[in-house]
Amino acid sequence: MSQRPKRKRSLRRRQPPGTAPGTIDVDPSWLKSKVSVIAYGPDEVVERPLTGTKELEPLLARFPVVWINVDGLGDADVLREIGAAFKLHRLALEDVVDVSKRAKVDRFPDHLYIALVMVSLSENVLVTEQLSLFLGKNFVITFQERPGDGFDRVRERIRGGKGLIRKADSGYLAYALLDATIDGYFPVLEHFGERLEALEDSLVASPDTNMLSEIHGLRRELVVMRRAVWPMREALNFLLREGSDAFSLETRPYLNDCYDHAVQLMDLVENHREMASGLMDVYLSSMSNRMNEVMKVLTIMSTIFIPLTFIAGIYGMNFDSEAGPWNMPELKSPFGYVVCLAVMVTVAVVMVFYYRRKGWIGMPRRDP
Amino acid sequence: MSQRPKRKRSLRRRQPPGTAPGTIDVDPSWLKSKVSVIAYGPDEVVERPLTGTKELEPLLARFPVVWINVDGLGDADVLREIGAAFKLHRLALEDVVDVSKRAKVDRFPDHLYIALVMVSLSENVLVTEQLSLFLGKNFVITFQERPGDGFDRVRERIRGGKGLIRKADSGYLAYALLDATIDGYFPVLEHFGERLEALEDSLVASPDTNMLSEIHGLRRELVVMRRAVWPMREALNFLLREGSDAFSLETRPYLNDCYDHAVQLMDLVENHREMASGLMDVYLSSMSNRMNEVMKVLTIMSTIFIPLTFIAGIYGMNFDSEAGPWNMPELKSPFGYVVCLAVMVTVAVVMVFYYRRKGWIGMPRRDP
Amino acid sequence: MSQRPKRKRSLRRRQPPGTAPGTIDVDPSWLKSKVSVIAYGPDEVVERPLTGTKELEPLLARFPVVWINVDGLGDADVLREIGAAFKLHRLALEDVVDVSKRAKVDRFPDHLYIALVMVSLSENVLVTEQLSLFLGKNFVITFQERPGDGFDRVRERIRGGKGLIRKADSGYLAYALLDATIDGYFPVLEHFGERLEALEDSLVASPDTNMLSEIHGLRRELVVMRRAVWPMREALNFLLREGSDAFSLETRPYLNDCYDHAVQLMDLVENHREMASGLMDVYLSSMSNRMNEVMKVLTIMSTIFIPLTFIAGIYGMNFDSEAGPWNMPELKSPFGYVVCLAVMVTVAVVMVFYYRRKGWIGMPRRDP
Amino acid sequence: MSQRPKRKRSLRRRQPPGTAPGTIDVDPSWLKSKVSVIAYGPDEVVERPLTGTKELEPLLARFPVVWINVDGLGDADVLREIGAAFKLHRLALEDVVDVSKRAKVDRFPDHLYIALVMVSLSENVLVTEQLSLFLGKNFVITFQERPGDGFDRVRERIRGGKGLIRKADSGYLAYALLDATIDGYFPVLEHFGERLEALEDSLVASPDTNMLSEIHGLRRELVVMRRAVWPMREALNFLLREGSDAFSLETRPYLNDCYDHAVQLMDLVENHREMASGLMDVYLSSMSNRMNEVMKVLTIMSTIFIPLTFIAGIYGMNFDSEAGPWNMPELKSPFGYVVCLAVMVTVAVVMVFYYRRKGWIGMPRRDP
């Protein structure tokens, strides 16, 4: 439910055709921007909220890597100011607020613009959010639609100073953020996988008409996942081919690893989609088998009783047996009733035997 | 309705096989051409209707960019005159009137020919129109089938002199027009998205046989959209690869941005198509579930009452119980009727119990 | 009907496996060959039937372009003679008579071999014919299976001397013939499009079981069209890439235009195929909706009357109400019949109400 | 039937995982190898069975082309001996006996290894056989699983000395054998085409439940054909691109012709597959239309008679009309019976009219 309105909004924010490019046009309903900065080098870390771009100068001078994170896209001024401070390209800035939720990489002369889609689950509903990342010589700027992200472990690695991150350059930080974003897909896909398997189990146990909308819902969400994953793989591929000079030689194998993870994601998504299609097939067949079962019971009951009822009808007719010797003499026979019942039983037994031979009755078969 | 006749007409206008190439053959039913010109430079703008090509000479001499817009393709002479004045290639001119509604880019030695399809909605019906654009060193010529377009904001940007447009060259104007054309697809797709979601909601609420033609209609229109979008992406790709020397270095990133939008469009169209297919599946399954429901009610009613009616039939037979002791002595028994009713109730209860165990009766399940 | 036998024949004419390549093996049932020649230059045109290859020498010496057209492939000798006179490659000559109906281009050192498929409609049935075209420095040779073609307008352009054709070289003539062949597809496709739309209209009005074979027939013919169009596009692409040196610089843009038309054809064919698939879906759903309707009527009628008939059956039983006070005392009650009828009416009303609430009865819905 | 066991066998012959490469491991059930040799030059031909590799020396010295043909793969020694005499690569020799039935081309420093699949029909069942061909400077070696092949016409061309073959080198012989193998597919495909058309005709005439397994069988065999044809095209393409230096300049256009035939085959196979899918659709729809027909008859009969029977049931009730004036006074009316019959007829007529208006009864429509 919560995912549908969002998609609508992202479309509604689109500027009217013919608007000048680079126009930064924010939605008044969006969250106000909150800017924070982490600046670090091998030996020290500074972490604090940012109130103006003037504070940046000394940080950029003192630290090899400055990471500015903006949560909420509601303040066009904040965006413009940061854009001006780092000379970010106006088209990239437009893309930050035009949350099309499509991964892409744009190369500008002195910085890279990387857009990715972050996925998470909120009360079992898939939520997508656009991450916009600018990578420059000594800075990384990230824009997110909402506060709350999967980067806390990266922040801890920076604070803790363990691993490579403090010794490495801004490219490595960008890699770490991309990697965390991509790795954030796995728990979501795992969740879908579990739902698919639960659905499969209950489908085998007892197919049910409201499984239809569940399968349909899962397929829709997998379509969203696929739309998120495919461009991500392309974007990473582009990054590896065209943008690798923004990354040091040591960082490149890590980027490659990222790409491998994206390929794995694609594999998983396609696999889940195939499973969902298979479930749909099984659901439809189960339903149709059920109907066959219903029809069989109807047929057996009807066809056994129809001739019997007819026979009973015959002897319920009121022809006057007094009127002539051919008028229902059976009714007067002392064994008429017994013979009649015997005929009925015989007919019924023959029918049952016939259906059993046809395989319609027999071993009590469980619904598939 | 209005879209189908149009497609037919565009086919009917085709010249007979074997006609000499470059023949400009207009349909007498088309709108008469109305030509207007906007010429501008950084400092001034002139905007007026054009009555003859002779007026162009001084404009071309005075302004860095001259934009001639032709609404209506009904005057072959106007086209020929403009073609002659700007030395446009005869094959391109033929394409202008041969409204095949397929985006393409042709490079000629001193100008580019770009054909795009403009889409709009007229009373919720998809309307397509061909935009033919010639881009030369200092001119842009656009041909449209009908007056009314999405370029008013571009005209205002020219008049207002804000943004880059007045300072830039003809390539930037061409980009601005392409961009406006492409951005014009988004509201149309949004409209389809909303119709799809409305359809999905009402499908979940109560599936209905006339949804079939609605889904079918949507799929047809999405096929038209796809046929429009795919070649557009190809044409823009070709423009980026082969025609980029007609654009200044500053304009190229903007063209790239255009291409990104076309890719997004493709994504959306494919997504909508997938949604429509999914809806079709859900519709079919819902219908089949409905039928199952119907069959189940029929089966339950029939199979419960069939044996009861048979029993009633038995005791409606007229065997003469006087004729012998075996002839329906039950009829004479003082408790015959009560026992008979009791047997009937027992049979009915057993059947109901059996169906409940089979899961055919039970929780009153809503139609999916 | 007429198209199926043809396909069979073209397969039957195939030479047995292991035959030496270049064997010219004609089918005795084929039409005798009729050869005609048109030779022209900027100033004069000669047009006459050809009786022997000796007549060619002076024509080739005098005119810049000589076009030899052969209708009917029944004379192996004629083919061999022409092959020898122009030194045509034996494999290409074999392809002329091995009418595989697949467009292709072969480059030989001093001539090009181009095979295309011409389509036309004969009494609303798709007819395909192979056109084999040899293009040399100053000659064009065309082979057709049957007389009658779409080249009359080209001949008139040669005779009339209007346009470029008389001034241009043999490459331009080849282009004009290719162009006429390709343009000949459009009316055929238009015909299919009209049949599809007529079918769609009547499907919406009243689905019918014999529409199935009509849709199936259309799909088959569209498969044939597709098999003709795809290789044509490939062949033209090959011609543009590899064979363009056989065409003058002025002719190449025209060839490009041909290629664009082939792409448009492909688009149309795919579009029509998709429409046909959509129709099939709609047909199947309509049929299944119809069945649902039938089932609903059956269910409603049956389930309303089944309990009523059972009640009637109860009171048709012959239990002797004299035998005891529990034996059907209702029969003796003065209001028994009225109460019984009242119960029946109540049951019927309740059922109707129940079905109406379920949505099975209600607004009289039209078949979709 | 005969094709399925074969596939199993070819899998069973596979060596256990981990076996050293190049192991020649024959199946004891295979036919013993029979080796024959044809050696020829422009002037003379020698043709005889081969008993040992020592006989080869003088032949290779005297003739420009030596063709050794081995029928039956049952003797590992024969294979090893020939492999040693011509220095064939051990992996290629392993492929000869590991009959995977997949076309491929391997280039070794001084010879080419070409594997193709030969198809034929044995009592209307598709039979596949692997042809392994080694092409060296002055020799061609072919290995076949069984005696009997489509090469007799090639042998006759060698014996007869007509055409190019005697004057050409070993590459031309290899081409001739490839060409004969590929051309051997056409009659098989033609056979499938005829079966498809026969099936289609009888499907239109009277759909039948056992057509299902026929269509299924055809589709399975077409899958086998496709698996044979696709790699063949790839192998030929590889041969044209990478292996063409093993062929003289004169032979290359012929190889190209081979490739064209493979492409035609692919086309035909895909076409047949599409036809088979179409038939399946038509079969399913016909069956479902049949069912609709059945349901309609059931519904019409039931719903017409159900109310009539109910009315009869009413007047079969035994309410005592003596007990009171409201107890079935109709029974005593002199026109009760006539009025009752009239009501029944009216009900029946109304129902028939209603169904006719719904289009369920009417023009006696033939089953599609």
Place this chain on the structure above:
Amino acid sequence: MSQRPKRKRSLRRRQPPGTAPGTIDVDPSWLKSKVSVIAYGPDEVVERPLTGTKELEPLLARFPVVWINVDGLGDADVLREIGAAFKLHRLALEDVVDVSKRAKVDRFPDHLYIALVMVSLSENVLVTEQLSLFLGKNFVITFQERPGDGFDRVRERIRGGKGLIRKADSGYLAYALLDATIDGYFPVLEHFGERLEALEDSLVASPDTNMLSEIHGLRRELVVMRRAVWPMREALNFLLREGSDAFSLETRPYLNDCYDHAVQLMDLVENHREMASGLMDVYLSSMSNRMNEVMKVLTIMSTIFIPLTFIAGIYGMNFDSEAGPWNMPELKSPFGYVVCLAVMVTVAVVMVFYYRRKGWIGMPRRDP
């Protein structure tokens, strides 16, 4: 059954997003690692368990090839120690324990990392296991999830000293292990093929509702196979293109052979998938044919008896024939009963004749 929990586990082992790359994080439930070493040269072989990396020094000095095999990934320390001893890249080591079951090849400056998936059958259930292989100048290191593999024949070839393996370098050993892994797929696929054919046979004999879950299960397992085979082919392709310098010239054709086998596998998997889809179609059609059969019997029985029962009902009505001459005079006629029976028989015969002409009754047709 056993395959599903495994997939879940492999996902659950994934590290939380944002973890530093190269973290070796083992699952406590995994098997403890058991390390063994085989070192060999042309003349001698040493084979023993390994207790510490210090033992490796002398082996590496003395033998040209050292193969270390690790069964079980439960000891992070063992992995780290081996990683340190051979300077394996941390990302590759992370991949060893992050058992994503996706084949890949990574090139590092002084070693190659190759991940493959080994498949086997355990009680007819598909079991997959990741094989991680490091190939360096004079060593091969393999990591497996569980003891037991398909490499025993390779070990025997090393011990026995037959074939090339003892004389060759570490690249040849890596090839031998890859080859054994790939060849291990064939028996598994053969098993699936047999199950498919058994299913097909029993489907033709008597379709059954629980075949649905069998077909579904097979399709799921084939999806797993496909996910294993596709990346393997890609990985081998990458190895051939980019990593071939790690292999000697003599080994490369063998690698090529491996690649061919992977392509064959893909072919088989796709073929099996197509067969499974075909089976699903046949299953569904059979089920629907069955239902048609059921419906036909119901229709025939119902429609024959419905009018007969109605006639019996008519003469069961109690209209008082004394009340007037029009009140059921038939009941008094001496031949009333006989005529009535005759009418019934006539109606029944007419219906049977009608259904026979419609083809609904007739030749007793077997279920397909």
